[in-house]
Amino acid sequence: MSDQVVSPVRFRADVLAVPAYRQGAAPTKPGFKLSSNENPSEPLPGVLEAIAGRSDINRYAAVAMPELRETIGAEFGVPGTHVHLAAGSVAILFQLVHAAAGSGDAYLHAWPSFEAYPSLGLASGAEAVRVPLTAASEHDLDAMADAITDRTRVVLLCSPNNPTGPTIRRADFDRFMARVPADTLVVLDEAYREFVTDPEAVRGEDVLRDHANLVVLRTFSKAYGLAGLRIGYGVGDPAIFAAAASVAIPLSVTGIAESAARASLTLEARAVHAERVAEIAARRDALAAELRELGIAVPAAQANFVWIPETGAAPGGVVDALALAADFAEAGTLVRPFGGVGVRISVGEPESVPVVVDIVRAHLVRTREN
Template sequence: MTAPEPTNAQVRLRPEIAALPPYRQGRPAPANGFKLSSNENPWPPVPAVERAIAAAAAEVNRYPDATALVLREKLAERYGVTADEVLVGAGSVSLLAQFVLAAAAPGDEVVYSWRSFEAYPGLVTVAGARSVQVPNRADHGHDLEAMAAAVTDRTRVIIVCSPNNPTGVAVTRDEFERFMASVPADRLVLLDEAYAEFVRDEASVVGSDLIGRYPNLVVLRTFSKAYGLAGVRVGYAIGPVEILDAARATAIPLGVTAVATAGALAALESDAEAELLGRVDQLAHRRDDLRDALIAQGWAIPEAQGNFVWLPTGERTTEVAERLFDVGIVARAFPGDGIRVSVGEPESVDVLLTVLKELV
């Protein structure tokens, strides 16, 4: 049997996927520089988490528990729900993908604010659905009234990001409750709270306070940021069982590793969690001080409730980002819009303030 003659024909791919820019991480920081582009926790793992991960790594020849049952039970106890009302995934972005796939078919619509988390457009496109991007308000927060007005018969999912990544503005409790009252109860609402632990504004919405109140609401959290587990990929969702079961059906099997589960469980133990949340407090104070200093310099910095600040640099974005890189700071630039700068080591704040004072 002879092999077929080679041809110049290209493999047929979905054109919308071929045209979709892949998610790209920030470039590496220069030597002696600071990587402030990925909203990572700047501290190393606490010892208890490190030990748990090392122990789990000794058994990587075995498959993990596909459902992460022990972790789901721990989270269920914390939030006063059943284990079936908790879904664990490989980071909250993986869970977002599962929910979008479960609810939105080709031709359907997914509504979200823009600018918001840069992965949202790709997740929607992969599902075959259409993004409906509602512009942020002038203060860089969600315009929930406009988002509600954008809901049509084709809308299947609405994503609310609080605090909003990358602008940092949180949705208030009152705003969110009015929004939920105005959205049809048969449309899935995903409240993406990846940075919830950093919020210090008491008026902000708290997803855990709303569990069980709305039959169409799912709350998403992650261990990547506050708990410093970005490298092992673990997040969770809380919501009605039938919605979570649909998302479970879209998951890639065995996506959550035993190492990730072990790290998350160790991080939830009282001593480890107290140390981790103490670090979160330090970052929140550092963020507030940084924002105040930038405003004093003349920068128009919006409310900051995550572990980052937003520089609305507009057409100067590339210029400012390159100047930051020149002094050793890698930030996340969104050309034409602005720059997101993670709150990192204290030394990075001094460098950041020095160079931005020259550029204001």
């Protein structure tokens, strides 16, 4: 809540102290919306038909959704009972932190990372402990392991990291897990896993079976383009999800979202999905390369966005995140500034790439002149 709002009723002081999650801005003029890491493509083949086919929206959806959970579980080599669905993977993050960490407890996450992380423990009273990224904008897993105490109930790992882009390497993940107490929950948030092209990156499917305290999170919001329908999932031990379900808001996953997710996993849809993901990854690499040519130290980009760090611009061209984002907005393109830290630019339509490069180039020229 903002400071200016005077509430007629009493709220918890700790709640009022935390800023609400800020969604990417809505466009106000024609241009590209590159502020929320969305998928620029139309829905996968079969998805719109599946949604239109749901004539039972006067009913609550059957919450178990066994077919969808079995299909997802098969990808990870586990039964559907090891799959937990929610209205977006962010809902599962909330559930897990609430279920595991209460007043006096702590959970760890890297920073900068997904903007929802710092407030996840707010309602449960758990303390969010931030561990700064390395100079390469990667998770500092040694520092994170060092930061684990008796109070730590959950560790959140984001790979690829939103907003900076690098993944956690498999070897580093293995070393880290060896240092985490077996009764501390580790959440590997892989919201952008489908876009990863680095073969050394950790992959939930490969590590899940080695760790009973590990949950892997994925979502249909990004690579599958269903952000507006709100459906994501976790894979892990059913006992962990039983606890998560105890604090979940009931009946949140809609039948329409379930149908869209199932339609996204047919053989035909998967083939188109694979092509589109490869196109986005190639476009991302091209965009990152062009920005690096301008002298910007874009870190390894492994998701569907690139990161311009404030301190990473060429000498004489230091980027001010808010000023750069303002130049984008002026040109009708929305990006996500993190004041004092950097700017995240989602990989959008093919035509958006030269537009982005031109705006950044013009910004560098202008700021060098001043």
